Amino acid sequence: MTVAPALWGESLVLGYQRTTVVHGVAVRLRAGAVTALVGPNGSGKSTVLRSLARLHPVDQGAVRLAGDADADADAVDAAALSARDFARRVTMLAQSRPHPSGLDVRDVVAFGRHPHRRRFAPLSDADTAAIDRAMAITGIGDMARRAVDQLSGGELQRVWLATCLAQETGVVLLDEPTNHLDLRYQVETLDLVRDLAEEHGTAVGVVLHDLDHAASVADDVVLLHHGRVIAVGAPADVLTSDHLSRAYGLPIDVTTDPGTGRVRVHPRGRHHGRTR
């Protein structure tokens, strides 16, 4: 079944100063699905994701959001929405985040409610419930009153993730959300990403470096190389030995896990084949 995209970029041309680094890329994020952006360093993943979040200017092309299907409304140009309306629909966990000081964890998570609140208004019951829920599912409930400037990188990562979730948007964009996280929280974050799509119908766009993570979590994969899409589609169709070897510039074998049916990626370094 083809599901209409919730947010998409059309023919995106993006750059820095006068240098174009993304050359006509199309990305479609479907409601209830996880779309992983993968590719080597510098291939344009973060720039594309940031443009979808309106954090990077679009030189050519457009970012669009689905209209209200019930009202049969047309798609809207993301650039035409007010900052507040856009923030009610799209949130992003960026790679570089502010380092707030003098605030506790719960205060920071409460920032996620800003698009839903009137200025200076106290937190509503809905705000409190959203904050509690976001903290519970990211496992930071017991850190509520800890000062954020005293947290480890991984703990802070989960606080920012909770802040995004508290925003309760239909589109969630995550730039390397497993960075800094230990194995357990990597797995829990990927589980959370799947939950967002499957249980909440969220359209999730996620930049991942670990291709096995991408294979395990994504419905759609977009493989970028030098600012262009090499392949897009289901993980097994995109994460092939041919595509990956071309993109990463080294031999990469791909096998299928007999238990899960998912692809597994095996890069062949110079010491490949070492037995001990």
Ligand SMILES: Nc1ncnc2c1ncn2[C@@H]1O[C@H](COP(=O)(O)OP(=O)(O)OP(=O)(O)O)[C@@H](O)[C@H]1O
């Ligand atoms: N602030 C900047 N000023 C100038 N060029 C930049 C800037 N940020 C990124 N670039 C360049 O834009 C290109 C795409 O970068 P981008 O960060 O989008 O890639 P990426 O695929 O996310 O990389 P990585 O995996 O290393 O995070 C790269 O060539 C990079 O050097």
